Structures are given as structure tokens and as C-alpha cells.
Amino acid sequence: MKNFKKLATVVLALVAFCFADASTATAAFPEKTITIIVPFKAGGNVDLCCRIIADEMTKVLGSQVVVENRPGGGAIIGQTYALNQPADGYTLLALTSSFVTNILGGDTSFGMSDAAAIGQFCFDPEVVCAGANSGITTLQQFMDAAKKEPLTNSTPGFSTSHHIASLILARDYGLKFDFMHTNGSADQVVQLAGGHAQVGLTTYGGAKTLIAEGKILTLATCDSRRSAPLPNVPTMAEFGYPFTYGAYRGFAVPAGTPADVIKTLSDALEKAMAAPSVIKAFEDGGFPVSYLPAAEFQKMLDDDYKNMKEITKLLEE
Structure with a gap:
């Protein structure tokens, strides 16, 4: 009986430790640098917006957020790289409508289901x-x-x-x-x-x-x-x-990223976009602030995919 009680105590202790460890791991995000992959050259619209946001998200999250440019292939190179990273929230893709059109063009190794939306930060009319x-x-x-x-x-x-x-x-x-x-x-x-x-x-x-x-x-x-x-x-x-017609800009992460991590990033983006310094920087740069949370941005992406399917033949002409 004593041995059984000892065993039960050990098991309960292990279970408690595991739950505590899991809780700590979740609460600790982020623990290291977060990288925003911009699939365009430095100095463009998307790049400039991301650098403004990265500075503010660093303050919000308490971890460094940096921008890395990986241009080429009409944005396919950077998009492919970002979506092939671990689904842990530490790699964000700066996502524009080129993500949808590249998929519809048939030249990508990824599809719509390979990315999970974080949020939109800008809609810019042509x-x-x-x-x-x-x-x-x-x-x-x-x-x-x-x-x-x-x-x-x-x-x-x-x-x-x-x-x-x-x-x-x-x-x-x-x-x-x-x-x-x-x-x-x-x-x-x-x-x-x-x-x-x-x-x-x-x-x-x-x-x-x-x-x-x-x-x-x-x-x-x-x-x-x-x-x-x-x-x-x-x-x-x-x-x-x-x-x-206009250009939308937002962030996404590889599919499979934990829901709580996505929420943390989406909430951080919302706070960043409400910061006076970001609003002013966007205004000075001529970038309209237009935040959408993860779910709404995901729906917009899905709707855009459906609509764009109707005009893919234009890309073939």
C-alpha cells in the first residue's frame, strides 16, 4: 500500500510538472528574435511598412523583431523560404496579393493552406x-x-x-x-x-x-x-x-503554428498599429493604416483567392 501511494505521488508530481512546463513554454513566447521575411527588395512599400511595425512590435512583445529581405521570383523565393520554416511563430511572412496570384500561377510549391494569417496592417489603393x-x-x-x-x-x-x-x-x-x-x-x-x-x-x-x-x-x-x-x-x-483596386499587406506564419502563438502575434500587431508613432510614420510615408485581426484577414485572403481564380487567364496572355 505504501509503495502504491509513493508511486501515485510520483506520477501526480510528474503530471503536474509536465503541465507546468507546458504552461510556462506557452506563456514564454516569444523567447528569441522574430524574423519578418519580406519577399521584396529593401526600400519598397512592403519593406518600409514592415520596418516601422517591427520596431513597435519589438516593444510590445519584449523580444527583437527584425526584417530580412529575400527578393526574387516575383516574391516566390521569400514566400517559399518563410513557409518552410518551423511553425513556431518565430518567422513571419510579409504577405501581399502576390501570395495568392503566385499560387494561382502554378509556379509555387505551396498552397493557400500552407499559411495562417496573423493580420492585415495596410490597404493601399492603386x-x-x-x-x-x-x-x-x-x-x-x-x-x-x-x-x-x-x-x-x-x-x-x-x-x-x-x-x-x-x-x-x-x-x-x-x-x-x-x-x-x-x-x-x-x-x-x-x-x-x-x-x-x-x-x-x-x-x-x-x-x-x-x-x-x-x-x-x-x-x-x-x-x-x-x-x-x-x-x-x-x-x-x-x-x-x-x-x-488596391494592395493589401499583412502577416502570415506557416500553417500548424499554435493558435495561442497566432493570437499573441495578432494582438501584438493590433497594439503596434494603434501606436501613435506607427500611425505618424505611416502617414508620413503615405501608407494607409487598415488593421484586420487574424480571422478577418484569413477570410479576406480566401475570398481574394476565389475571386482571383476568375481572372488567372489574364496572367497567361
């Missing part, structure tokens, strides 16, 4: 732009010219949101483009400002400096209302061309 030396100064000139002959259109890469937006615009209004695919939004606007491309669809944040210098002209925004950082630029709808 801006129709022209190079200052292109001879195009109004949206109507842009539309008329593109109907007559192909305009050289600079993009941040094949299947990126800016490329998709141009394809849909071309389809809906009978426009013609010769695409110049670059390796990120920083390269895209340089090609446009340098006169190597005539036009392009981009976001205000990525082209802000070159717009201010007069090297890139803003013709219209692709939103239902005027953009706060561009109050004097009309929407396409104001010209009689109702077209709404």
Missing part, C-alpha cells in the same frame, strides 16, 4: 501614374493613348497586385500595355521616373518622393473616394471609369 517625360499628363490622355497603341507599363514584378490591376484595367477598358517587370516597387518607380517606362500603377507611399520631385505624375486613384495623402487627385470614377 494610383495611375505616368513618367514626367511620357507626354501623358491626364487620365484621359492615358486612356486614349493606351487604346491606340501599347504603353510601356512598369510593375514591381509578374503577378504582383500592380500588375494584376493593370491587367484588369486593360481588360475592362480595352487598353494595351507592354509590361516591364522589375524586382520590387523601388525598382518600378525608378524605371518610371527615369523615362524607361511610360506609365504604371503603384501606390502613393512607394512613389511619394519621386512624385514630390515632379518626376512621376499622379493621374487618378483607384478607390471609391479620394485618397487622404492625395486630396487633389481625382478618382477614376470621377472621370467615368469606376475602378477600385
